[in-house]
Amino acid sequence: MTNAETKMKFDNSRRLHERANTVIPGGVNSATRRLPGPSSWEWAEGAYMRDVDGNTFLDYHAAFGPIVLGHNDPAVNRAAAEAMQGPDLMGIGISEAEIRLAEKVVEHVPCAEQVLCFNTGSEATYMAVRLARGVTGRTKLIKFQGTFHGWHDYLLMNIASPADRIGRQDPGSAGQLQDAIDNTLIARLNDLESVEALIRENPDQVAAIFLEAIPHNIGCVMPRKDFVEGLRRLCDENGIILVFDEVITGFRHGLGGFQSHIGVTPDVSTMAKAIANGYPCAVIAGKRDVMRHFSTEPGGKVFVGGTYNGHPVGVNAALATIAALEDGTIHERTFRLGDKMRAGLAEIAERLGIPMISAGFGSVFTPYFMEGEIKHYEDLLRNDTAKDIGFRQGMCDNGIYMLPLAIKRNHVSAAHSEADIDRTLDVAETVLKTLV
Ligand SMILES: Cc1ncc(COP(=O)(O)O)c(C=O)c1O
Structure with missing residues (x-):
């Protein structure tokens, strides 16, 4: 997290990262975990996770995808x-x-x-x-x-x-x-x-x-x-x-x-x-x-x-x-919530006049800040990276964790509720308004 304007504090995370930097190159054990700001976690359950400074987030990162049932199932x-x-x-x-x-x-x-x-x-x-x-x-x-x-x-x-x-x-x-x-x-x-x-x-x-x-x-x-x-x-x-x-x-x-x-x-x-x-x-x-x-x-x-x-x-x-x-209900549910998220984001972006392709499949969703067809990798070069990261960072600042890097996927798990999706869309609208 980097946004100094939020009420969130990251002092404990920062201290741990400083300590980690001495004995672990870059302070993390995988290059893909190195983000602009510190993050250390003390608790995770279902769709939520809390960092060592007591900031709670609704999690769509899902540890890069393994968490399909929810944390600590x-x-x-x-x-x-x-x-x-x-x-x-x-x-x-x-x-x-x-x-x-x-x-x-x-x-x-x-x-x-x-x-x-x-x-x-x-x-x-x-x-x-x-x-x-x-x-x-x-x-x-x-x-x-x-x-x-x-x-x-x-x-x-x-x-x-x-x-x-x-x-x-x-x-x-x-x-x-x-x-x-x-x-x-x-x-x-x-x-x-x-x-x-x-x-x-x-x-x-x-x-x-x-x-x-x-x-x-x-x-x-x-x-x-x-x-x-x-x-x-x-x-x-x-x-x-x-x-x-x-x-x-x-x-x-x-x-x-x-x-x-x-x-x-x-x-x-x-x-x-x-x-x-x-x-x-x-x-x-x-x-x-x-x-x-x-x-x-x-x-x-x-x-x-x-x-x-x-x-x-x-x-x-x-x-x-x-x-x-195995009984299929979790896939049915996460796919439905994924559809709801994609449709909701597309509707908000259209209403606000923000070019966005609300991409995804099943429980995965990725808003690209661009228009037109996406067929090949090079089509993604049209993505507005500043808006993409700005959106994700804005969501994080409001307690909804979407990895603050461009063109990354987000994941819904079985632990996300309809109310979580509704809240996410409400926050997304507020954040997107700042990007118009
Ligand atoms: C499609 C794909 N294949 C392979 C890997 C490597 O998996 P791991 O990180 O468990 O080694 C990843 C990791 O993100 C991946 O996304």
């Missing part, structure tokens, strides 16, 4: 605590809970015939890369401008690129191997011809196409159905593995992920975040014919390992989260 916490009654970490064999989780993923996710369990989304997408290369014997990957798939060298490229880096090599970090960068090709969202061209230019060299099922790392740019069907066809024709990264969309947008909405089944899918409502758990799921190449299978040539894979706490939390989602 009692059933999920109970399941996590129960895991601590049994064996902790054995490091050999398999538990019944791990089998049940794999069975649940197979039951619900269209591409899933077999499943492996990790702790983070980055581990899952990394393993998907290695699997695709191991299975096809090829090295190149295609990803899209604007998508994010985790922190590893292979796919950390061309996310929120500036205009002059769009479509050209735009690595996300110093220290990435040039070889990894050279082997990752960048295509354009919703532009099948751009994918066809890369496949043509790199005959029999492309191992996998990675699609963030909905590119939510740039808010919400919807993939067109014919585009995704086209990817499926191109992969089939060219022996390429189609990977849907459903780390955000999996379980948040339905038990079957976005693939069950769009009706296109990838070969492999990665899921994390909402699978366990805030506990560390991630999976890679795919067709047996591909998954059998992992070295967990005798003779499998694609090495996979991990001391904490299938950790009982994360697995139990995932089972409880999936159980809560």
Whole structure:
């Protein structure tokens, strides 16, 4: 938080951040947690969170998406605590809970015939890369401008690129191997011809196409159905593995992920975040014919390992989260609240004459401060960044937390009420009026 005009004080947060700065580079444990002002938290429950200075916020950040049921969901916490009654970490064999989780993923996710369990989304997408290369014997990957798939060298490229880096090599970090960068090709969202061209230019060299099922790392740019069907066809024709990264969309947008909405089944899918409502758990799921190449299978040539894979706490939390989602009422409700939010924001912006596209899907909403069609990443360059951040900061200053960075998504959880949405829209109107 930065706005000195609000009544909120951030002295305790500031003190903690100063202390953290000495022993933790930048004072935070993930670069995406570094914001213009300090924030440290002492309490979170349902849709609300309170910082160490006693400021309470209605939360739409949802920790970048895992919180789908609400913070500290009692059933999920109970399941996590129960895991601590049994064996902790054995490091050999398999538990019944791990089998049940794999069975649940197979039951619900269209591409899933077999499943492996990790702790983070980055581990899952990394393993998907290695699997695709191991299975096809090829090295190149295609990803899209604007998508994010985790922190590893292979796919950390061309996310929120500036205009002059769009479509050209735009690595996300110093220290990435040039070889990894050279082997990752960048295509354009919703532009099948751009994918066809890369496949043509790199005959029999492309191992996998990675699609963030909905590119939510740039808010919400919807993939067109014919585009995704086209990817499926191109992969089939060219022996390429189609990977849907459903780390955000999996379980948040339905038990079957976005693939069950769009009706296109990838070969492999990665899921994390909402699978366990805030506990560390991630999976890679795919067709047996591909998954059998992992070295967990005798003779499998694609090495996979991990001391904490299938950790009982994360697995139990995932089972409880999936159980809560299974009768469909939570998705029905969060989608309805998401619709209400999107429609409400669009109506206010139109009434005030503020150019806005109230984008989103299901429980995710992203107001872009622009007009016209959004089909490709570069369309987002028309977004009015100052207005976007001004709106979010204004919401935060009024106790409604929307990450104060441009083109970020917001999340509704099962713990948000109709009254929360109404209050959010009232505050949004007040804040938007200041931006006219
Ligand atoms: C689509 C997508 N894939 C992968 C990841 C990496 O997941 P994690 O942060 O759990 O490593 C993220 C994280 O935000 C993501 O949004």
